[in-house]
Amino acid sequence: MNQAIGVIDSGVGGLTVANELMRQLPNEKLIYLGDTLRCPYGPRSKEEVKKFTWEMVDFLLKKQIKILVVACNTATAFTLSELKQKLNIPVIGVIQPGSRAAIKFTSNNHIGVIGTEGTIRSNAYTEALKSINSRIHVNSLACPMFVPMVEQGIVTGEQAEQVVEESLLSMKQNNHIDTLILGCTHYPLLKDTIQAFIGSHVTIISSSEETARETSTILDVHQLLNKRSHTPEHRFYTTGELDIFTEIAESIFEKTIENLQTATIEKAIIC
């Protein structure tokens, strides 16, 4: 019960999942590892993503986690089934929660998905959506510019607007979708810019919020919830530059900064 929730990501994107976990599960301790040094994972091969993901998992397993959240869509697409098979703790990816939420929200069964090249190429969202409901029409699009931009801390302003506009133009011209999945945990940081461009008639699903919600469900099902009210001591690790990571973490955690009074951010060497 007192063990931590382990969270891995290719960089800072998973901090949006961490933020939602701290908000929705304030009694739970997090141990987060972002592989900023080798980010982005999106354009990498399946084998490389698998290798890097296992290195992150091994790092967290030594820290006694009770559940693993793969807060990176690319890593989820390529490694989730293998992790589920091989680990003896529950493992949650970000693709199924976002897909289930989209199916709940859509009225016309036309769902858009945006993600990295790796995620879109893997076809994981289309498979997840269609395995639940074969009548869903999926319109998916890779947005390779988003992650590098967010990792530099650019999420609003003219440059962000221009990149969003150029990336999503073809999707906007498809008038059918009523629901859009942000199929990358970096993208919630661009949510306002994306919503402004795509239009208010489209419900945007953040896989981060939904993954935190399902982590709550799965901890409950496995009777692993920490029901003791206290202020947990979170730990954040990055393989990259501490300064940029800390700056982005602080901007994401703005609203939940009270949870961070006892948090530490450290450098990790995993390879």
Added chain:
Amino acid sequence: MNQAIGVIDSGVGGLTVANELMRQLPNEKLIYLGDTLRCPYGPRSKEEVKKFTWEMVDFLLKKQIKILVVACNTATAFTLSELKQKLNIPVIGVIQPGSRAAIKFTSNNHIGVIGTEGTIRSNAYTEALKSINSRIHVNSLACPMFVPMVEQGIVTGEQAEQVVEESLLSMKQNNHIDTLILGCTHYPLLKDTIQAFIGSHVTIISSSEETARETSTILDVHQLLNKRSHTPEHRFYTTGELDIFTEIAESIFEKTIENLQTATIEKAIIC
């Protein structure tokens, strides 16, 4: 995989859960039992609710179900932990899913809950919410008039408006809540009337939609999803009058009537 999802309720309220299950999980077969003859459960003692619930469960277990959805808040409040302990299939109640969704949606941590006398008296929502986040302020209110009214098919119009207004006046005067849980599966049928009275600034959480969503999650975690695209043959049973049950079912299932082409509605004798 091909086995059915079993759904039990004190009457027709659980049909709102069934409707969402058919919409969100179109490959899954349902077997539904509504104990209309002995509805409402709300004012009954804990022992009586437990006895009636076990009679329903025994009826469904004979029909080879793979998961049990307790689509009645009163039955969930009084029997869920016992059912979870004693059955060797996953069991889902309606209280936790609604609570988790409310925690996801609230911005100010003030959550309202309305339900039957039994549900409110059991304190089950307050406990569920506070066990996840002790800072949540819960404002709960019993609305004993709603279920008998819905079971008569009265969900809109002057009478419905008047009953909703009188029942919710004290909750409306509390200006703090930004999220309201419909803690009874009959209440989604009154959702429009409730939303009009309570105001558009309050997000209404339907435990029915959320329970269907979590059923999808839990079937996935247990690898029990039916991934074959087909038209399942649902079965609905009521212990009460077939005519009224059928009429209400048809009005609830209006939008998903295509799913009902092969459904049967039958009378059940369980005690």
